[in-house]
Amino acid sequence: MTPPGDDSSTATDPDLAEATREAKTAAAQAEAAAGKSEDAATEAATSAQQADTSADKADESAQEADTSADKADESAQEADDAADKAEAATENSEDADQDIADELLIEERHPSVGMGVPGPPIRRGNPFTFGFFAALGVLVAWGLWNALGQARSVLILLLVSMFIAVGLNPLVEWFMRRGVKRGLSVGLVFVLMILAVVGVGFAIVPVVTDQINSLIKNAPGYLDLLEKSKTLNQLNDKYHFIQKAQDYIQDPALAQRAFGGILGVGRVVAGALFNTFTILVLTLYFLASLPSVKRAAYSLVPRTRRTRVSILGDEVLGRVGGYVSGQFMVALCAGVCMFIFLEIIGLRDYAVALAIVVMFCDFIPMVGGLIGVVVVALIGFTGGLWTGLGCLIYGVIYQQIENYVVAPRIMRRAVDIPGAVTVIAALLGGALLGVVGALLAIPSAAAILLIIREVWVRKADAS
Numbered sequence: 001m002t003p004p005g006d007d008s009s010t011a012t013d014p015d016l017a018e019a020t021r022e023a024k025t026a027a028a029q030a031e032a033a034a035g036k037s038e039d040a041a042t043e044a045a046t047s048a049q050q051a052d053t054s055a056d057k058a059d060e061s062a063q064e065a066d067t068s069a070d071k072a073d074e075s076a077q078e079a080d081d082a083a084d085k086a087e088a089a090t091e092n093s094e095d096a097d098q099d100i101a102d103e104l105l106i107e108e109r110h111p112s113v114g115m116g117v118p119g120p121p122i123r124r125g126n127p128f129t130f131g132f133f134a135a136l137g138v139l140v141a142w143g144l145w146n147a148l149g150q151a152r153s154v155l156i157l158l159l160v161s162m163f164i165a166v167g168l169n170p171l172v173e174w175f176m177r178r179g180v181k182r183g184l185s186v187g188l189v190f191v192l193m194i195l196a197v198v199g200v201g202f203a204i205v206p207v208v209t210d211q212i213n214s215l216i217k218n219a220p221g222y223l224d225l226l227e228k229s230k231t232l233n234q235l236n237d238k239y240h241f242i243q244k245a246q247d248y249i250q251d252p253a254l255a256q257r258a259f260g261g262i263l264g265v266g267r268v269v270a271g272a273l274f275n276t277f278t279i280l281v282l283t284l285y286f287l288a289s290l291p292s293v294k295r296a297a298y299s300l301v302p303r304t305r306r307t308r309v310s311i312l313g314d315e316v317l318g319r320v321g322g323y324v325s326g327q328f329m330v331a332l333c334a335g336v337c338m339f340i341f342l343e344i345i346g347l348r349d350y351a352v353a354l355a356i357v358v359m360f361c362d363f364i365p366m367v368g369g370l371i372g373v374v375v376v377a378l379i380g381f382t383g384g385l386w387t388g389l390g391c392l393i394y395g396v397i398y399q400q401i402e403n404y405v406v407a408p409r410i411m412r413r414a415v416d417i418p419g420a421v422t423v424i425a426a427l428l429g430g431a432l433l434g435v436v437g438a439l440l441a442i443p444s445a446a447a448i449l450l451i452i453r454e455v456w457v458r459k460a461d462a463s
Helices: 007-096 098-109 127-150 152-176 182-228 230-239 241-250 252-288 290-299 303-345 351-361 368-382 385-411 419-433 435-462
Strands: none
Touching: 127 152, 152 182, 152 252, 152 290, 152 303, 152 435, 182 252, 182 351, 252 290, 290 303, 303 351, 303 368, 303 385, 303 435, 351 368, 368 385, 419 435
16 A cells, blocks of 8 residues: 555546546447447448349349340341242242333332443454444444335424424414413414414315316317317328327226326325324424423533533524524515405406415425416416416516515524525425425524534634
């Protein structure tokens, strides 16, 4: 024991108590920390258990995914088998009717390439290949030439129809500029053309019929005059031509030849009517489809030159139409003047018909006016010598006025070609295609001169 009064022991007791308290506090904190460690361990164990459970579920999901993938592979295999069967069935059906399938399904089977891409050109360096293609080209050219020769009449009808359609197109456009649709404009122009043709027929047929009846009626008088002629009697005594004419008339073979001639005339008339109807139908078709025909023709030209070709083509068609319109005005002027002249000299019964004949003959270049004058003069001589001479003199004078005054003023804006070129073109056209060639010669020459000036001359100036 520490003796009383010892200061060291008294000072140590409070420190010891404090240390004891701190030790107890530390022990309590250690116990609390241990409790927390046990709780953390418990939570860690729980988390580990949950992780194990999640891993098990993930394994099960992976197994299910593998099972689904296997099923998908099986379904894909079945789909491939079905596709193979369908393709085999399609091939069998195509083999059964391959041409029709190729025609109907080409866009479905090749939607991106259509008819495919052209292959490389054939090599022609081989002499055998060159000779083969050269001979084949000659045969094809010869066949085409023969075909064109056999189809000459049809081609002429097509050419005349296109020419008339191009000539009537300015009238159609005139109606269109006044608010009428193209279809209705074409119908109006076509009706006017039909009425003109019918009117011409009704005007000319009665005149021809009257002339034939007059010839038959006056034939006995002509025979009496022939018998009273001393000159003809002397010739008959020398050559016996009257007896020969009677024998020829009484020949039985004459009836057969006359019947054949009547059939030939009937065939000619039927052919003329059929050609006229064909020209009318083709003219209506070309007139209605002229814009689409131009677009189709221009689409064949390379894209880089399409604009220039379309401009030149429209100019050519415009000049052809202007020529037809101008020539119609010239012919109409000739017909009106002839009608007035015939009314003045007293041939009123034939005035309308002869004026129409003169108007149509005036469409023929160079010789058309002369033909009209001769026809009018012949009809005029039936009414008297002075009447015929008056018709002939009037026709000659009017032709000079038309050639040097009327036609140049009207045709100046339509076709701008030299006179020598006009004469040469008319001669060549008449030699190639007759009257049709002469009608088409001048506008064709105008178109050729336009192309030469705009293409050849400009290229020569630029070089």
